[in-house]
Amino acid sequence: MLHLSLGRADYGWTLELQRTLHTRRRAGATPDVLLTVEHNPVITFGRSGSHEHLLASPSDLGREGIELFEVERGGGVTYHGPGQLVVYPIVDLREHGRDVRGFVRGLEDATVATLADLSIAAGRRDGYPGVWVSERKIASIGVYVSGWVSRHGLALNVAVDPTHFAMIRPCGLSVETVSIRDLVGRAVDLDRIRDVLLGRLAERFGWALEASSLVEVLGEARE
Amino acid sequence: MKNKVIDIRLPDLGEVDEVCVVQWLKTVGATIAVDEDLLEVETEKTTFVVPAPAPGRLCEVLAVEGATVERGGVLGRIEQPG
Numbered sequence: 001m002l003h004l005s006l007g008r009a010d011y012g013w014t015l016e017l018q019r020t021l022h023t024r025r026r027a028g029a030t031p032d033v034l035l036t037v038e039h040n041p042v043i044t045f046g047r048s049g050s051h052e053h054l055l056a057s058p059s060d061l062g063r064e065g066i067e068l069f070e071v072e073r074g075g076g077v078t079y080h081g082p083g084q085l086v087v088y089p090i091v092d093l094r095e096h097g098r099d100v101r102g103f104v105r106g107l108e109d110a111t112v113a114t115l116a117d118l119s120i121a122a123g124r125r126d127g128y129p130g131v132w133v134s135e136r137k138i139a140s141i142g143v144y145v146s147g148w149v150s151r152h153g154l155a156l157n158v159a160v161d162p163t164h165f166a167m168i169r170p171c172g173l174s175v176e177t178v179s180i181r182d183l184v185g186r187a188v189d190l191d192r193i194r195d196v197l198l199g200r201l202a203e204r205f206g207w208a209l210e211a212s213s214l215v216e217v218l219g220e221a222r223e
Numbered sequence: 224m225k226n227k228v229i230d231i232r233l234p235d236l237g238e239v240d241e242v243c244v245v246q247w248l249k250t251v252g253a254t255i256a257v258d259e260d261l262l263e264v265e266t267e268k269t270t271f272v273v274p275a276p277a278p279g280r281l282c283e284v285l286a287v288e289g290a291t292v293e294r295g296g297v298l299g300r301i302e303q304p305g
Contacts, residue, residue, distance in 0.1 A: 047245050047263065047270050075268040100269055101237035129268040146260055146272035 001032045001091075002212035003198065011042040011069060011080060014088070018151045021090045021217065026147040032095075033217055034201070034209065035088040036194055039080040041066045043168060046075035046142050053077045056167035066167070073142035073152035075129075077168045083159035083179065085194055087201070094148045096205070104129060104141055107154045110200040111139045114156075117196050120183050131156075136178040156180075156197065158190045227303045229277045231261060233296050242266040244290045244298070253281045255301065262286075262298060279303040 006014060014037055024030040043054065043066055053076060054068075061068070080086060089107070096103055108124045111131045115122040115138065122133045131139035139156040159181035181188050202209050233242060242264035249261055258274045261281070265271070282302035286292045 046268070047265050048243075072263075072270055073268075074265045074270040097237075098235070099237035100271055101239050101267075103237075104267070104269060127267075141268045143269040144272075145269065147258065147274065 001034060001202075001207040001209050002030075002217055003034045003036070003209045004212050004214065004217050005194070006035060006037040006214075008038045008040065008082070011039045011044065011067065014039065015069065015071065018088055018090065022146075022149055022151045024219075025090050025092060025149045030217065030219065032089070032091045032207075033212070034198075034207075035090070036198070037086045037088070038082060038084060038190060039086060041081035041164060042069060042079070043067075044069045044071050044073075044078050044080065046071060046073045046078070048074070049076040049078075053169040054167070055169060060167065064164070064167075066164075071144075071152070073144045075140070075142040078140050078142060078155065079160075079164055079168050080155060081160060081164050083157070083161065083181075083190065085156045085158050085190055085197065086153070087156075087197065088153040089150055089201075091150045092148060093145060093150060098148060100143075100145055103150065104143060106204050107141060107143075107201075108139075110197065110204040111154065111156055113200040113204070114193065114197045115180070117200070118180060118184060118188075118193070120180065133178055133183065136176045138178050138180070138183075156193070158188055158193050226305045228282065229279065229301045229303065230297045231273065231276055231299045231301060233264065233292050233294060233298060234273065235294060236266070236271060239266050239294060241291050241293045242271070244286045244288050244292060245270065246288055247284060247299075248272070249281050251281055251284055255279060255281055264292065273298060275301065277301055277303065 245263040279301040
């Protein structure tokens with residue numbers, strides 16, 4: 001399993017990269033890849049996303065420089081932006097027992113374990129995918145699987161601007177969102193939390209993560 | 224000779240009891256290859272694209288967009304020359 005840390009990257013660019021890697025994974029041309037990224041502000045609509053759940057006006061979005069994307073993942077409307085750790089596993093689920101539900105559970109479990117490492121008590125809620133700290137949502141899930149290969153994934157709120165969350169009604173629910181920073185009451189380092197989450201994902205799924213580069217992942221180094 | 228008809232069933236996705244049909248990616252009459260993407264279904268924040276179980280011609284769509292389908296349910300049918 002290769003790990004590629006993209007740092008801060010535009011959503012649209014990352015979406016195209018995911019689709020390229022997904023096509024290659026389906027063809028057996030690349031191994032499983034885990035992307036980690038922090039996006040510039042964006043609002044995305046999944047397959048059951050309704051624009052009614054967008055609360056911001058076009059002028060609000062324009063002022064903040066926030067783009068909108070309709071994407072193929074499951075779920076409704078989601079915000080991504082600075083201070084949020086996003087993980088996109090491009091994984092062949094035929095090697096994980098074709099267990100789509102189990103895969104999502106594993107992503108949630110690894111996130112819960114990561115938060116426990118930070119002394120935050122979080123959990124899953126039946127019927128409400130994602131990770132929750134009591135009634136508040138701290139991580140969102142939205143996955144797409146074709147040819148039994150996954151893309152899209154998980155977004156963990158590390159230190160997100162709460163005014164940006166106010167622009168949407170996440171997945172149509174009147175739920176509050178929360179960030180790790182709000183719970184620990186001090187600044188938190190996104191890179192450190194990424195490393196903890198990578199460790200917990202590796203443990204949960206039995207992955208041996210190997211740091212990689214864009215050039216290596218795209219196979220251009222061999223050409 | 225009579226053509227052979229094959230059911231397209233919702234695969235076992237783990238502990239998933241039912242899904243909602245999002246959209247068909249093929250129309251009735253289309254020629255399809257085995258494992259080709261046929262339709263999108265959604266369950267609890269996951270879009271799953273159902274692959275074709277066999278090559279042939281999509282002859283019938285039983286689960287239309289918005290329909291709920293249970294595990295193992297028949298989504299449509301593929302016809303193969305007999």
